Amino acid sequence: MEMDNTTFGLTMLICGMGGTLLTLWIMSLVMTVLGRLFPEKAEPKKEG
Amino acid sequence: MSDEVLAPMPGKITKILVKPGDDVLEDEEVLVLEAMKMDNPIFAPSNGKVKEIRVKEGEEVDVDHVLLVIE
Amino acid sequence: MLEAILNGLGGLVAGFQALALDWRSIIMLVIGGILLYLGIKKDCEPLLLVPIGFGCILVNVPLSDLMAKEGFLRVIYDAGVDTELFPLLIFIGIGAMTDFGPVLAQPSTFLLGAAGQFGIFLTLLMALFFGFTKLEAVSIGIIGACDGPTAIYVTSKYAPHLLGAVSVAAYSYMALVPVIQPPIMRAMTTQAERATVMKYKARPVSKTTKILFPLVITILGGLIAPKGLPLLGSLMLGNLMRESGVVSRLTKASENEIANVVTLFLGLCIGATMSGAAFLKPQTLIVLGLGFVAICLDTVCGILFAKGMRVLSGGKINPLIGAAGISAFPMAARVVQRExxxxxxxxxLLMHAMGANAGGQVGSVIAAAVMLSVLAGMGIIS
Structure with missing residues (x-):
């Protein structure tokens, strides 16, 4: 099951870039949701 | 007409380069704000005289905190 | 008696004879010296270049057998690089040092961390074109992650013979980010774009969010790209320890003692892979060249992506922050602020750039993880 280099390269380009972008996009959505679910309290305690 | 200089981001005032009564020119460095371990110069927004300084060196400020007033 | 003395003396000059016969070792000794010079005199990543340079010198003294079976450097190499342990330990420290606050406050900048990885895949294509094998091309492309430990992790697993060249490229270009990026940033943007003011909207981030972030990212990332979980998991473990605030001793140990010890051993091992016979090949030069292209392409893609976001947002985004979507944290963000x-x-632009930069930190790990999982999916690696 040896594929030629062009197919391999283009597959990596599409799956790699697409996968990375998609993953980070999902993660940014998750972050937005997290921020909404657990908003900072109105009166934050100052640290340090 | 007075101009308030606001903190562009949260950080610590490390240096104040002007005194009340000083004349400043637009884009002159007036303060140094340390944020994310980097010293960031803060420049005067307009020509004028420093009316009041609302922070001390070493003070931690939040974003949009009034740093000084220029008139 | 005389013959015995002569033979004995012969043992003392054998090293010189071997050196005189082997021009490659001489060149590598000089290269090791140059790396030391850059680290010590030019203050260019001294924490890495000093051990790398000295490791390079050690391994190129003929007949010393430091990298032979059971040799001093071989033992460290087998224990930490061959097993991929060292880059992962360093990642715990990086996680402990990274503040994901700016990115949590403005999640959209996270996407820039993906665009900053596109150089990886474009470079991979180019490497294939230059005749490298598939797995070699993957290891060369990963220089574009602009992240030393990630590059070492991937390369030591799939193309160990390129480890010296790839890690030297990854670390030296990382150090050169403040030199490489600004001209590209200027060339790709207009004055109006560069002067765009971005207001920092402080959305306060709760502690709960900061603690849940590493956990959720680990599980989610692990499900999408299980092959990269060691990298992502160790990064996020460090971050969880930091944000939890209850294990400051462990956090401090990870970012100081452990990271320092591992950096020393890792540097020595990388130097040790630079023996003349392995390093002085035309392909090393090509690897160095492609690595440079990779980082330029990262910058280009990051800025283009930010320009796209600028259009979508109606001109509110300064495209310069796209350049910060690489992993060199926090250097790239500082470059953006300064420019x-x-x-x-x-x-x-600092806070926005920090967001993109933290995104780039995670992005480089995700890109590597995605790449490995795609490779596994295609049946190229097991």
């Missing part, structure tokens, strides 16, 4: 303020004294 931005040159064009508009009222422009403070």
């Amino acid at each position: 931005g303020i040159k064009y508009n004294k009222k422009s403070y």
Whole structure:
């Protein structure tokens, strides 16, 4: 099951870039949701 | 007409380069704000005289905190 | 008696004879010296270049057998690089040092961390074109992650013979980010774009969010790209320890003692892979060249992506922050801040750039993880 280099390269380009972008996009959505679910309290305690 | 200089981001005032009564020119460095371990110069927004300084060196400020007033 | 003395003396000059016969070792000794010079005199990543340079010198003294079976450096190499342990330990420290606050406050900048990885895949294509095998091309492309430990992790697993060249490229270009990026940033943007002021909208981030972030990212990332979980998991473990605030001793140990010890051993091992016979090949030069292209392409893609976001947002985004979507944290964000303020004294891009930069940190790990999982999916690696 040896594929030629062009197919391999283009597959990596599409799956790699697409996968990375998609993953980070999902993660940014998750972050937005997290921020909404657990908003900072109105009166934050100052640290340090 | 007075101009308030606001903190562009949260950080610590490390240096104040002007005194009340000083004349400043637009884009002159007036303060140094340390944020994310980097010293960031803060420049005067307009020509004028420093009316009041609302922070001390070493003070931690939040974003949009009034740093000084220029008139 | 005389013959015995002569033979004995012969043992003392054998090293010189071997060195005289082997021009490659001589060149590598010089290269090791140059790396030391750059680290010590030029202050260019000294923490890495000093051990790398000395490791390179050690391994190129003929007949010393440091990298032979059971040799001093071989033992460290087998224990930490061959097993991929060292880059992962360093990642715990990086996680402990990274503040994901700016990115949590403005999640959209996270996407820039993906665009900053596109150089990886474009470079991979180019490497294939230059005749490298598939797995070699993957290891060369990963220089574009602009992240030393990630590059070492991937390369030591799939193309160990390129480890010296790839890691030297990854670390030296990382150190050169403040030199490489600004001309590209200037060339790709207009004055109006560069002068765009971005207001920092402080959305306060709760502690709960900061603690849940590493956990959720680990599980989610692990499900999408299980092959990269060691990298992502160790990064996020460090971050969880930092944000939890209850294990400050462990956090401190990870970012100081452990990271320092591992950096020393890792540097020595990388130097040790630079024996003349392995390093002085035309392909090393090609690897160094492609690595440079990779980082330029990262910058280009990051800025283009930010320009796209600028259009979508109606001109509110300064495309310079796209350059920060690489992993060199926090250097790339600082470069953006310094450049931005040159064009508009009222422009403070630091917090936005930090967001993109933290995104780039995670992005480089995700890109590597995605790549490995795609490779596994295609049946090229097991």
